[in-house]
Amino acid sequence: MSLLVVGLSHRSAPVALLERVTVSGDALEKLLHGVSQSEHVAEALVVSTCNRVEVYADVDRFHGGVTAISDLLSAHSGMPQEQLGRHLYVHYEDRAVQHLFNVTCGLDSMVVGEGQILGQFRSALRLAQNQGTAGSSLNELAQHALRVGKRAHTDTDIDRAGASLVGVGLTLAERVIGPIAGRRALVVGAGSMSALSAATLSRAGVTDIVIANRTHARAVRLAETVGGRAAHLADLPAELAQADLVISCVGAGSRAVTAEMVMAAMETREPGGLFLLDLALPHDIDPGVRAIPGVTLVDLESMQQAGLGEGTGDGGHAEAITAVKRIIAEEVTAYLDSERAAKVTPTVVALRSKAAQVVEAEIGRLMSRLPTLDARMRDEVTQTVRRVVDKLLHEPTVRVKQLATSPGGDHYAEALRELFDLDPKAPDAVSGIELATLEADRRESDGRGAEQ
Incomplete structure (x- = not known):
């Protein structure tokens, strides 16, 4: 059996296309089982984040595995294979291992060196384990990849090579509305990205943080961690009128923040700009808000088009990136040697x-x-x-x-x-x-x- 990776990311596809392919919840489980039940696939794991959708599979046939996975991604997204295929990349055996280690170390992220991918990959592994699609081969590889990622962040300064997407977004916010310390922020959602956003806001000196979520109990728990308060999604129009900065991270497939909501908020709020940061895929905030005076919307697509994060650490932190690449080379060799010896x-x-x-x-x-x-x-x-x-x-x-x-x-x-x-x-x-x-x-x- 051999490792195969088929996927697409911010490096190979526009955000609009990623938005159509990204998968979560029941759809993610369905894709996971679909891959694992393919003829030439023995084990499967799917990583789906705002920047990538990748299928890792233990296969006995290269072409058979690529065809099966590509067809499933095409069927899920509703995109013709000819259109989707132009954005897919494929890695096999040694190159697949190296690609995975690059991912867990943050070298393949939109923001170089970001550490959130480790938690996202860990969640993908946990799901595959719970669903019974990850066997001994993928489990061993995944655990090794997590150790490599942790080593990269522990032994080098790669964390400083680039801030998180949230950090980059807040830097942009300050360019538009000025210092955010002491401002009022609204976080829509209560998942892992929302938790990261709330923590980053708190560290930046934002003391008035509101968490709005469909499940109120989760909003309450997250708000307590940053000394903020919770709100229901039904309260969004009123909360928008009071906020200076909004970060939305739901990604449920429907618009959590509509143009009508923002328009009404701008009519009742005090003078001043409103900065909206949409970190979700599919997008949470109606792009039509850009036409509203005083409103600035930054989303993953606009960040990608502007090249924000892509080379954040490539200049001043070249040594850290080189050090991580050296670690990856060592770990790939060690893993492959171990695999060959095990055979x-x-x-x-x-x-x-x-x-x-x-x-x-x-x-x-x-x-x-x-x-x-x-x-x-x-x-x-x-x-x-x-x-x-x-x-x-x-x-x-x-x-x-x-x-x-x-x-x-x-x-x-x-x-x-x-x-x-x-x-x-x-x-x-x-x-x-x-x-x-x-x-x-x-x-x-x-x-x-x-x-x-």
């Missing part, structure tokens, strides 16, 4: 199992010929024979694991099976053994090597 492990264990069977058979035959041997001598002879066989096998089995990490390393496992006449089905049967057992075998093997 030969069942063959090594099958060989040791066959050797153990031979030893037991020969010991049994010897003991039947020497019935007068006492228990102590029987044990000594048995242990001696076992040590001889183990020492003879130690070097070739350790060596084949090392060679397996090189390109074409799987041929060494085939050679081992041929040389020792192993049952072709034996490695497959062994692959079901618990990892703890295999690890114990490895430690035992290494210990014997130290004794020589």
Whole structure:
């Protein structure tokens, strides 16, 4: 099986197109199961954020996997394959692993170095686990990717290479309405992006924060974390009239903030501009508000067109980006080496199992010929024979694991099976053994090597 990535992001597609493809809730689960049930797919995980929709799959056929996933994305978005295909990218095997590590480290984000993608990827993994579409292969890869992302943020200054989308949006807000400290802010939604927005506002000195959400209890919980207050979505028209800054992060597919609401708010509010930041896909705020005097709307599409965030860290933080790229290169090599070594492990264990069977058979035959041997001598002879066989096998089995990490390393496992006449089905049967057992075998093997 091999890793395949099929997706599109802010780098390959306009925001308007991403808005049509982005998936959440029941639609996300439906897409996830659709991919996992495809003929050539064994495991699947879907990452869907405001900047990307990517399908990660463990496949046995490259072309079959690409076709199945592309067709599902086309069907979900209602876009013809010819139109969608121009914006899709495909990564396979080694390049797929490198792409994933780039994503979790924030190098592929609209704002270089942003850390929110780690939480989003973790949520995607959790969903795949809960839905039973992520097996051992994707679980292991995903956990490694999360560790790489955490290492990048811990060991380098990549966090400073670019602010979050919220931070970039607030910088734009201050250019329009002046300092936001002491202003009144309205956050529409109570999900993870809304929580990030509220926290960023609080750190920026905004002390009057209102959280409006369809589920009022969630709005109350989020408001309590920033010392703000909660409101119902039905209260939006009144809250808009009081706000200086609005951040909307619902993405439910309908307009949470309409032009009519904003128009009415501008007629009743005190003189001064209103800044609206739409961080949702699909968009929450009616783009028609741009025609209303005194209103400024910034959304993901306008940020993309202006190139905001794309190169935020490429200039002054080139060293951090270079350091992260170095980490990714190291981790890709380590992961691929581990994967190649793991593929030969069942063959090594099958060989040791066959050797153990031979030893037991020969010991049994010897003991039947020497019935007068006492228990102590029987044990000594048995242990001696076992040590001889183990020492003879130690070097070739350790060596084949090392060679397996090189390109074409799987041929060494085939050679081992041929040389020792192993049952072709034996490695497959062994692959079901618990990892703890295999690890114990490895430690035992290494210990014997130290004794020589």
